[in-house]
Amino acid sequence: MIDEGYIKFEAEWAEEPLGDYPQLPELIQYRQQxxxxxxxxxxxxxxxFGNISVKLDQWDHFLISGSTTGNIKELTEAHFSRVFEVDIDxxxxxxxxxxxxxxESMTHAAVYQGDSSIQAVIHIHNKPAWEAFQFKYPTTAADIPYGTPAMAYxxxxxxxxxxxxxxxxxxGHEEGIIAYGLSLQEAMEQLNTHLL
Ligand SMILES: [Zn+2]
Structure with missing residues (x-):
């Protein structure tokens, strides 16, 4: 079952303009790719489906594409949100x-928490790669659904x-793949190397 598009976590959202971030143009550029x-x-x-984030200066803050923006052709600063506090428990x-x-912000947060040098996370859906790579590459268990603390851990x-x-x-998240690295370019290269 494809269960994208539902907010499973408790989000406290302050609606306000995004503000200026030097990381935003590159974030949009990779999202468009x-x-x-x-x-x-x-x-x-x-x-x-799919989302992209980049870490900001404070280690647990990141900019991420907004909920239900996967179907929007051209993203702008109106389509990103700053996550500044995460409690996986x-x-x-x-x-x-x-x-x-x-x-899927909770999953992105879990990646950043796993290694503090990581600067960018990309979550995509791709059925052929998802089927071919399960348990060939690091894989979360099939009984762990997306958007849960269990997935984050x-x-x-x-x-x-x-x-x-x-x-x-x-x-446990159909077609779901995560790539990450020390930059957006590195995260993208993980996908290009393995999927193209
Ligand atoms: Zn997904």
Whole structure:
């Protein structure tokens, strides 16, 4: 079952303009590349998938594409949110911006918590790679659904084992793949190397 598009965590959202971030143009540029490849996009029923984030100066703050933006062709500063507090145990986070943070923000936070040098996280959907790579690459267990604290803990644990650059397959989240690295370019290269 494809269960994208639902906010499972408790989000405290302050609706306000995003503000100026030097990281934003590059974030949008990579998001558009991912959209062109259909790694971020929407299913025929309109439900969007995939998201992208970049870490800000404070180690636990990051900018992430907003909820239900997968189906939007051109993203702007109106489509990103700043996540500034995450509590995996409580499955809750705080964000501020013109849109509520992606429903998969908790998974992104878990990656950043797994290795503090990681600067960028990309979550895509790709069925062929998801099927081919399960348990060939680091993979979260099939009985762990996305958007749960269990998924966050599993991802964090894998990142600790893998290190600051890698690819994770989420067996319990259909088509779900995570790539991350020391920059957006490095995270993107993980996908290009393995999927193209
Ligand atoms: Zn997903």
């Amino acid at each position: 991912l959209f062109a490849l259909d790694w971020i996009g929407a299913y025929p029923d309109g439900i969007g 409580a499955n809750s986070l705080k964000c501020k911006g013109p849109i509520i943070a992606s429903s 599993a991802v964090k644990q894998l990142v600790k084992q893998i290190g600051h650059t890698g690819l994770i397959i989420m067996a």
